[in-house]
Amino acid sequence: MPANRNLSDDDDAVRRRPGRPAGDDGGGDVRERLLDTATRLAIERGFDAAGIREIAERAGVSSGMIAYYFGGRRGLQEAMFDRALDRLRARVAEAVTRVGSPGDPIEALMRLHASALTADPWIPQLLAREVLPREGSLRDRFQQHAGEVLDLIRRAVEEAIERGVLRSDLDPAMCVLTLGSLSAFPFLIAPVLGDRLEIALDEGFGERLLAHNLELIGRGLRAREEDLR
Amino acid sequence: MPANRNLSDDDDAVRRRPGRPAGDDGGGDVRERLLDTATRLAIERGFDAAGIREIAERAGVSSGMIAYYFGGRRGLQEAMFDRALDRLRARVAEAVTRVGSPGDPIEALMRLHASALTADPWIPQLLAREVLPREGSLRDRFQQHAGEVLDLIRRAVEEAIERGVLRSDLDPAMCVLTLGSLSAFPFLIAPVLGDRLEIALDEGFGERLLAHNLELIGRGLRAREEDLR
DNA sequence: TGTACATCAGTGAACGCGCGTTCACTGATGTAC
DNA sequence: TGTACATCAGTGAACGCGCGTTCACTGATGTAC
Numbered sequence: 221m222p223a224n225r226n227l228s229d230d231d232d233a234v235r236r237r238p239g240r241p242a243g244d245d246g247g248g249d250v251r252e253r254l255l256d257t258a259t260r261l262a263i264e265r266g267f268d269a270a271g272i273r274e275i276a277e278r279a280g281v282s283s284g285m286i287a288y289y290f291g292g293r294r295g296l297q298e299a300m301f302d303r304a305l306d307r308l309r310a311r312v313a314e315a316v317t318r319v320g321s322p323g324d325p326i327e328a329l330m331r332l333h334a335s336a337l338t339a340d341p342w343i344p345q346l347l348a349r350e351v352l353p354r355e356g357s358l359r360d361r362f363q364q365h366a367g368e369v370l371d372l373i374r375r376a377v378e379e380a381i382e383r384g385v386l387r388s389d390l391d392p393a394m395c396v397l398t399l400g401s402l403s404a405f406p407f408l409i410a411p412v413l414g415d416r417l418e419i420a421l422d423e424g425f426g427e428r429l430l431a432h433n434l435e436l437i438g439r440g441l442r443a444r445e446e447d448l449r
Numbered sequence: 450m451p452a453n454r455n456l457s458d459d460d461d462a463v464r465r466r467p468g469r470p471a472g473d474d475g476g477g478d479v480r481e482r483l484l485d486t487a488t489r490l491a492i493e494r495g496f497d498a499a500g501i502r503e504i505a506e507r508a509g510v511s512s513g514m515i516a517y518y519f520g521g522r523r524g525l526q527e528a529m530f531d532r533a534l535d536r537l538r539a540r541v542a543e544a545v546t547r548v549g550s551p552g553d554p555i556e557a558l559m560r561l562h563a564s565a566l567t568a569d570p571w572i573p574q575l576l577a578r579e580v581l582p583r584e585g586s587l588r589d590r591f592q593q594h595a596g597e598v599l600d601l602i603r604r605a606v607e608e609a610i611e612r613g614v615l616r617s618d619l620d621p622a623m624c625v626l627t628l629g630s631l632s633a634f635p636f637l638i639a640p641v642l643g644d645r646l647e648i649a650l651d652e653g654f655g656e657r658l659l660a661h662n663l664e665l666i667g668r669g670l671r672a673r674e675e676d677l678r
Numbered sequence: 679t680g681t682a683c684a685t686c687a688g689t690g691a692a693c694g695c696g697c698g699t700t701c702a703c704t705g706a707t708g709t710a711c
Numbered sequence: 712t713g714t715a716c717a718t719c720a721g722t723g724a725a726c727g728c729g730c731g732t733t734c735a736c737t738g739a740t741g742t743a744c
Contacts, residue, residue, distance in 0.1 A: 265583065348577055522732090
């Protein structure tokens with residue numbers, strides 16, 4: 221271990237050397253690594269809080285790669301957001317085909333919601349952080365994606381009303397809003413007020429929330445005569 | 450109108466001249482104007498999106514005033530947030546004393562929620578924007594404020610269960626979460642998806658939401674035998 | 679009741695830092711001959 | 712089957728812009744004598 225070899229010897233083992241890399245690239249595609257890192261950071265602290273140098277360093281990549289693959293910081297943000305929405309849509313689409321026609325459409329819908337959000341609890345967080353604060357391309361993208369899902373829910377609610385499963389004296393639009401509120405808001409507020417509300421985003425939470433919401437939708441919260449035996 | 454007086458003549462009419470201003474200051478306190486402007490900008494586009502020069506210019510004040518009165522940009526943000534929370538707390542406290550004991554505690558609670566949010570529909574927006582994305586002083590402040598309100602709701606729910614007004618087979622913590630979801634989430638999502646949901650934050654919205662939520666809590670959404678005449 | 683001076687609210691240009699972008703450069707791989 | 716060169720993924724320092732902060736300065740008001 222000669223003392224005169226201390227210059228950039230350790231660095232070469234960690235940092236990628238310039239030039240086209242050898243084919244046996246260990247950590248997967250650079251583009252994909254950047255998207256993963258950006259998503260993780262956006263969930264942790266919001267995309268705005270992360271600079272390109274931090275994103276690149278965490279991805280084990282040079283900062284120039286962001287402009288190289290995405291045209292710039294903004295492009296990376298949009299690509300990350302699109303990928304997240306696509307995954308969400310794919311999961312919803314898959315769940316919809318699985319649900320089929322037998323059984324209660326409303327219960328199926330709530331189960332769908334719950335399973336999608338339990339699998340990726342960060343989705344509401346990401347949407348709240350990136351969509352609520354700004355107008356512009358991200359909001360437009362979200363509105364398009366969400367529109368399709370909303371139409372789906374809307375149809376399920378209207379069908380349920382026609383079939384006599386849901387009350388016909390209530391506004392369908394309000395029912396859609398209610399179903400969304402009950403499913404999404406808990407995942408938003410849990411990281412902030414979870415301790416005080418005595419709830420935690422553990423693996424059982426989705427099930428408990430689903431059961432509670434189905435009870436609420438089914439019978440309401442109020443005590444009834446038939447409950448008092 | 451001599452041509453040689455064109456220099457800074459118009460400016461003097463608009464811009465404040467340096468030095469201690471005369472007592473008959475038209476637009477109110479500089480400190481208060483900065484807080485108002487910061488609040489408005491935080492609601493419109495989020496506090497992070499506004500630079501101190503823009504805030505100062507909109508307030509009709511020099512940018513140095515932010516450091517002068519608040520120690521810096523961060524101090525202005527915290528002061529603005531504190532003032533918003535204080536106003537919210539004051540409104541809640543006033544409503545609580547008005548509610549009193551007679552009547553249904555749950556309905557009173559929901560009315561309180563609805564009136565507070567209808568009076569200031571921007572409150573959920575502001576909280577979502579400034580609290581959800583970051584950990585730190587703003588979140589701590591919010592947790593303290595919200596904790597008191599939550600304890601209030603918690604006690605009302607438990608009292609309602611004891612008095613037989615609410616079902617005793619449900620988790621009180623989940624009921625609190627539900628009540629919050631139904632009241633707060635619609636105000637969050639309306640600016641983004643209001644068009645698609647066919648809802649609008651007009652003056653009648655709070656009433657409609659309240660009525661719908663009370664129906665939901667009272668009887669649920671499902672059709673029952675007694676509904677089918 | 680003047681007068682000299684301290685105080686105080688407020689200005690706005692200068693400064694330095696951190697950010698995203700740009701670009702000259704590197705070297706492994708593919709390809710034409 | 713070598714060989715010369717184009718291509719292509721990737722590097723990282725340099726650049727300039729915009730931001731928050733700092734501070735020398737201004738002039739009206741309050742105050743002591």
